[in-house]
Amino acid sequence: MKLLPRLKVAHLPTPVEPLPRLSASLGGPKIWIKRDDQTGLALGGNKTRKLEFLMAEAQANGAKTVITAGAMQSNHCRQTAAIAARFGLGCILVLYPVDDSGAAADDLPPLSGNLLLDHLLGAEIVLTRRPERDANLERVFQAAWDAGRRPYLIPYGGSNPTGAAAYTFAMQEFLAQNIAVDWIVFPSSSGGTQAGLVLGARAFGFQGRVLGISVDETVETLKARVASLATQTADLLGEPFTFHDDEILVNADYVGGGYGVAGPGEREAVDQFARQEGLLLDPVYTGRAAYGLIDLVRKGFFTSEERVLFWHTGGAPALFADRYRDWLS
Numbered sequence: 001m002k003l004l005p006r007l008k009v010a011h012l013p014t015p016v017e018p019l020p021r022l023s024a025s026l027g028g029p030k031i032w033i034k035r036d037d038q039t040g041l042a043l044g045g046n047k048t049r050k051l052e053f054l055m056a057e058a059q060a061n062g063a064k065t066v067i068t069a070g071a072m073q074s075n076h077c078r079q080t081a082a083i084a085a086r087f088g089l090g091c092i093l094v095l096y097p098v099d100d101s102g103a104a105a106d107d108l109p110p111l112s113g114n115l116l117l118d119h120l121l122g123a124e125i126v127l128t129r130r131p132e133r134d135a136n137l138e139r140v141f142q143a144a145w146d147a148g149r150r151p152y153l154i155p156y157g158g159s160n161p162t163g164a165a166a167y168t169f170a171m172q173e174f175l176a177q178n179i180a181v182d183w184i185v186f187p188s189s190s191g192g193t194q195a196g197l198v199l200g201a202r203a204f205g206f207q208g209r210v211l212g213i214s215v216d217e218t219v220e221t222l223k224a225r226v227a228s229l230a231t232q233t234a235d236l237l238g239e240p241f242t243f244h245d246d247e248i249l250v251n252a253d254y255v256g257g258g259y260g261v262a263g264p265g266e267r268e269a270v271d272q273f274a275r276q277e278g279l280l281l282d283p284v285y286t287g288r289a290a291y292g293l294i295d296l297v298r299k300g301f302f303t304s305e306e307r308v309l310f311w312h313t314g315g316a317p318a319l320f321a322d323r324y325r326d327w328l329s
């Protein structure tokens with residue numbers, strides 16, 4: 001496998017820990033957790049790994065500014081702001097509210113959660129609405145280019161082959177930790193995490209299965225996205241693998257009210273992990289995926305002899321967002 005330019009930022013390997021009290025209370029498989037919420041960059045998360053590669057590419061291109069986009073409480077945007085600060089680059093974030101209420105997006109909402117951290121980390125924030133996000137991103141990029149700021153565009157969720165490659169190496173890291181599991185379960189959205197993991201599974205011989213719990217997409221859309229991205233990532237890394245939609249495992253039964261809409265299932269998962277194990281999940285991604293895991297255990301999807309790894313992808317700063325105050329109280 002080819003090596004790609006990479007910055008050393010993340011605290012790796014992230015720990016793998018057993019969850020004995022949660023496993024016992026569910027009475028199902030033995031559950032383990034991999035702590036990518038502890039990657040060490042401004043409260044951590046899965047985007048830190050991707051940004052080690054994306055930022056190396058930005059630097060190789062002579063970038064002075066990085067630009068990316070996401071929802072108002074985006075963890076990806078917070079980590080991008082942090083790594084830009086760390087390497088002395090400017091950072092512009094194009095942010096939009098998750099609910100496309102017709103309201104004008106001119107006013108910055110109260111600073112809380114990830115948005116507060118974006119501000120502390122010195123990012124410039126441009127507001128948009130979701131349907132206009134691509135057009136605005138292009139406009140912001142062009143304006144930065146015209147101003148001589150040498151911008152570099154980081155895609156949504158850091159999910160292009162360069163970003164996804166980080167999770168191929170993360171799979172290699174996990175296999176070297178020598179904890180045999182039958183399943184790896186985690187939240188999947190822009191697909192880079194899952195694409196990297198399935199490629200790593202094939203390249204490094206993981207014997208178990210890699211199950212993404214969809215955060216916001218249908219099964220068909222997410223499978224197609226992950227298969228295509230995994231194939232492109234293999235190509236980038238010089239591996240002759242292709243991936244087909246039907247070999248990507250996705251469960252989209254837990255998308256509920258859509259992206260960022262936390263319901264009773266996410267709340268139950270956040271409570272269980274907090275009270276059984278002292279672990280913090282988030283309302284958008286890991287709360288949803290952990291609820292999927294809990295529900296699948298209850299439905300007997302896993303046998304009690306199986307071992308399941310929950311890959312914690314981060315996101316807990318959103319617990320402190322105004323948006324989730326009522327839901328948590």
Ligand SMILES: *Cc1c(COP(=O)(O)O)cnc(C)c1O
Pocket residue numbers: 045046047075076157159187188189190191192193194282285286313314315
């Ligand atoms: C971005 C994100 C994900 C989803 O990862 P993708 O690679 O976009 O599928 C999961 N969990 C958290 C906390 C995230 O911020």
